Amino acid sequence: MSWHPVLLSIQVTAVASLLILVLGLTLALLLARSHFPGQIFLETAINLPLVLPPSVVGYYLLLVLGRGSPLVERLGWRSLFTWQAAVIASTVVGLPLMVQAAKAAIAGVDPALEKVARTLGSSEREVLWRVTLPLARRGILAGFALGSARALGEFGATLMVAGSIPDRTQTLPLAIYDAVQNRQYDLANKMVLLMTVLSFLALWGVRRLEQSA
Amino acid sequence: MLEVSLQKRLDGFQLNAAFTAESGLAVMFGPSGAGKSLTLQAIAGTFPPEAGRIIIDGQTVYDSAQRINLPPQARRVGYVPQHYALFPHLTARENIGFGLVHLPRHERERRTGELIELFDLQGLEHRRPRELSGGQQQRVALARALAVQPRLLLLDEPFAALDAPLRAGLRQELVQVQARSGITVLVVTHDLADAFALGQRVIVYDAGRVLQQGTRDEVFFRPATRRVAEFVGTGNILPAVVEHLEEGTSWLQWQGQHIATPPAPFAPGTPVYLCIRPTQILIVRPNRMAERKRENLLCGHIVSEMMQAETYTLQMRLDHSTAAHDLAIALPGYVYHRLSLDSEKRIMVELRRQVLHLIPRDTTVIMH
Numbered sequence: 245m246s247w248h249p250v251l252l253s254i255q256v257t258a259v260a261s262l263l264i265l266v267l268g269l270t271l272a273l274l275l276a277r278s279h280f281p282g283q284i285f286l287e288t289a290i291n292l293p294l295v296l297p298p299s300v301v302g303y304y305l306l307l308v309l310g311r312g313s314p315l316v317e318r319l320g321w322r323s324l325f326t327w328q329a330a331v332i333a334s335t336v337v338g339l340p341l342m343v344q345a346a347k348a349a350i351a352g353v354d355p356a357l358e359k360v361a362r363t364l365g366s367s368e369r370e371v372l373w374r375v376t377l378p379l380a381r382r383g384i385l386a387g388f389a390l391g392s393a394r395a396l397g398e399f400g401a402t403l404m405v406a407g408s409i410p411d412r413t414q415t416l417p418l419a420i421y422d423a424v425q426n427r428q429y430d431l432a433n434k435m436v437l438l439m440t441v442l443s444f445l446a447l448w449g450v451r452r453l454e455q456s457a
Numbered sequence: 458m459l460e461v462s463l464q465k466r467l468d469g470f471q472l473n474a475a476f477t478a479e480s481g482l483a484v485m486f487g488p489s490g491a492g493k494s495l496t497l498q499a500i501a502g503t504f505p506p507e508a509g510r511i512i513i514d515g516q517t518v519y520d521s522a523q524r525i526n527l528p529p530q531a532r533r534v535g536y537v538p539q540h541y542a543l544f545p546h547l548t549a550r551e552n553i554g555f556g557l558v559h560l561p562r563h564e565r566e567r568r569t570g571e572l573i574e575l576f577d578l579q580g581l582e583h584r585r586p587r588e589l590s591g592g593q594q595q596r597v598a599l600a601r602a603l604a605v606q607p608r609l610l611l612l613d614e615p616f617a618a619l620d621a622p623l624r625a626g627l628r629q630e631l632v633q634v635q636a637r638s639g640i641t642v643l644v645v646t647h648d649l650a651d652a653f654a655l656g657q658r659v660i661v662y663d664a665g666r667v668l669q670q671g672t673r674d675e676v677f678f679r680p681a682t683r684r685v686a687e688f689v690g691t692g693n694i695l696p697a698v699v700e701h702l703e704e705g706t707s708w709l710q711w712q713g714q715h716i717a718t719p720p721a722p723f724a725p726g727t728p729v730y731l732c733i734r735p736t737q738i739l740i741v742r743p744n745r746m747a748e749r750k751r752e753n754l755l756c757g758h759i760v761s762e763m764m765q766a767e768t769y770t771l772q773m774r775l776d777h778s779t780a781a782h783d784l785a786i787a788l789p790g791y792v793y794h795r796l797s798l799d800s801e802k803r804i805m806v807e808l809r810r811q812v813l814h815l816i817p818r819d820t821t822v823i824m825h
Contacts, residue, residue, distance in 0.1 A: 356542040359503040362529040363536040364556030364605055374555075378546050 248411050249419035250438070253396060256327055256415055260334035260395040265388055267335070268342030272384075273372075275343070276350035291340045298337075298400020305333055305405045327413055330406040334395035342391035349383020350376060386453045393446035397439065459483075459609060459641055463499055463509040467492065472506070472665040478643055478658055482635050485645045486652040487662030487688065493645040494539070496662075497611045500643070501536040502529035514608050535602030535610040540618055541594050543586035549573075549597045550582040556605035572600040591619045592627060599634060610635075610642045616651055628654045649690050653677065661685050679814050683730055686816060692735040692785045696818065699727045707815070712778055716753050718813045728818040735770060735787035737812040740796055741805045753808035757783065759798065769793045773804065 275287055293301050307313065309329055315321045323329045353376050361371045377384070399417040406413040408422060416435055423432040462475035472492045476485075485493050498504035500511055502518065505526070511519040513534065518527040529536075543552050554569040573582055576596040586594055595615060602610060615631065616624045628651065635642045644655050652659060659676040661668045668688075669681045680686035686694050697711035702725065709716040711731055723729055741751065757775040760782050764770075767790045772782035786806065798804070 354542065356538045356540075357544060359498070359501070359529070360536060360538065360542045360601075361544075361555070362503060363501050363532070363534055363607075364601070365530050365559070366556070367530065370558075375544060379544075 249414050249416045252327060252414065253416040256330045256334055257392060257396045259331045260338060261392040263335045264338045264342045264391040264395065268339055268346055268387065268391060269384065271343050272346035272350055276347045290343050293337045294340050299404065301336060302401035302404025305336065305401055309405060324405060325407045325409065325413060327406065330402045330413055330415055333401040333405050334398040337398050337401060338391035338395035341394055342387040345387025345390065346380065346384045349380035353379045382453045386450045389446045389450045393443050397443060458514055459643065460512040461500060463496060463506045465506045467665065470665045474662065474665060474667045476660045476667050476670050478641055480639065480641045481657045482632065482642050482644065482655050483658040483660060484652045484656030485643060485660045485662055486656065487647065489647050491662040492665040493662050494613050497536065497613050497645055501534045501611055502527060502532045533607050535607035537598045537602050537612045537615065539613045541598035543594055543598055545586050548583050548585060549578060549589065552597055553600045553604055555601060568604060572604055576600045592623050595627060603638065608640055610640055612642065612644045614645055616648065631655065661688055680732065680816065683816060686732050691732045693733045695731040697729055697731040699723045699725050699729060701725050712775055712783055714755060716808060717810055718815060719810060721815045723815065723817065730816040730818055732814040732816060733808055733812060735785040738784060738786045739807045739809065740786065740788065741807050742796065743805065751807055752810055754805055755808065756805050759802045759804060773806065
């Protein structure tokens with residue numbers, strides 16, 4: 245068995261997880277702590293990849309990343325059919341899980357605690373780092389684990405924007421599909437087992453976080 | 458010294474309050490939902506009013522006309538919300554030192570240590586808030602607020618979560634804390650006993666307005682309106698009419714009785730409320746009648762009794778009265794037994810003139 249799909253999946257998932265963490269936390273804070281017009285629209289849009297068929301998500305990503313989009317025409321970033329497109333696809337499908345869990349955890353922090361911190365001289369940034377985020381820690385970590393696990397398992401949209409180019413953009417889930425197509429059941433079995441173990445560990449970690457809360 | 462005037466439209470009512478508090482303990486007293494907590498938050502800077510002005514020790518921290526609105530970090534106001542809002546992820550020591558992180562480590566440790574000693578929290582420093590009793594939590598919250606040396610301390614229902622026996626001790630402690638630090642302390646409560654024990658100055662709140670403010674004696678013994686009289690537990694708020702005025706005396710007519718009261722600025726015929734607290738009514742034993750000159754003597758029967766802790770509350774019906782009862786009288790248990798009231802239900806009471814207080818029934822009449 246070639247290790248390339250495993251290593252690529254780790255690379256894609258690591259970068260996607262970082263994006264999910266930063267973007268997810270920012271969006272969660274925004275949605276939990278402020279009210280602005282279009283808030284419900286934004287939240288719904290973030291959640292759409294949870295219910296849309298992967299082909300629809302992939303199609304939108306082709307529009308955003310493909311020829312004619314500002315990313316390509318203005319910034320010159322040609323990402324289609326590279327591992328970077330796989331990162332974007334994984335991020336988009338993992339993000340809603342992170343945002344939902346983190347938003348609920350942040351909204352659950354008693355605003356009185358933040359108010360008291362301010363009267364004790366803490367700046368807004370200190371309130372965030374010393375009160376809000378530590379208290380919302382479990383929910384944030386749970387959302388992060390779920391989002392990362394979803395990113396690791398991403399298949400459909402990735403296939404559309406990154407293709408399934410062996411040794412270049414073929415991640416673990418895509419390699420499994422390929423192995424089954426080619427009747428390499430021995431190889432498929434190993435990779436399926438690996439995927440299952442990794443996903444199981446992520447969900448088990450989430451469960452542990454929820455229980456100790 | 459604190460000067461506050463605030464306006465804010467809220468769900469169901471309009472907050473429109475103005476009051477002052479000198480250094481010392483002041484109590485903001487009123488029913489739940491009167492806007493007391495929001496007023497505290499506006500002073501602390503964590504809740505924005507629509508208009509008004511807040512001046513603390515001569516510094517304007519909020520003024521809608523001058524567009525001044527200092528953030529809570531710059532107000533130097535200690536704020537202890539209801540249920541204390543201790544940081545649950547931090548130990549007692551870390552809670553107390555929360556506002557001191559900008560200080561050098563040794564200075565921070567010294568100040569935190571002093572407060573732990575002052576509030577008698579030795580041995581509890583490393584506990585989390587949920588491992589502390591209600592009284593201990595309150596002491597940690599006070600220490601945390603005082604650590605940053607505020608010039609004003611705001612406490613929202615500080616005793617609401619505590620059992621009655623604890624309350625008395627903690628009230629005493631709060632009085633001592635204020636005396637030691639010398640800062641202005643403003644306490645919000647809906648509890649009459651708290652207000653009585655703590656309020657050197659009392660501000661009576663109702664539906665977003667200040668009904669009356671003044672010293673404890675002014676508010677409790679000379680309520681300005683019927684509503685205030687009800688809040689402060691006046692007990693007997695009796696509808697009477699001014700009959701005639703004499704040198705040094707206003708005569709009232711109440712339940713067919715003529716009652717002599719201190720001179721009041723009401724013309725004959727003015728409908729008034731005659732106020733007297735149940736504890737201020739004297740029961741006169743027939744054999745002690747001649748001890749001194751008696752006034753406003755009334756005869757009647759005890760029609761019902763209720764015992765609360767050591768205090769008996771009696772309802773008295775006057776002779777010839779058609780009401781269910783006319784006067785509420787409160788007296789300590791030992792007096793009740795010394796007067797043999799368990800067997801003798803016919804009594805004579807004296808309403809001493811100096812404890813009688815009059816309120817106009819028509820609120821458009823201004824009292825001076």
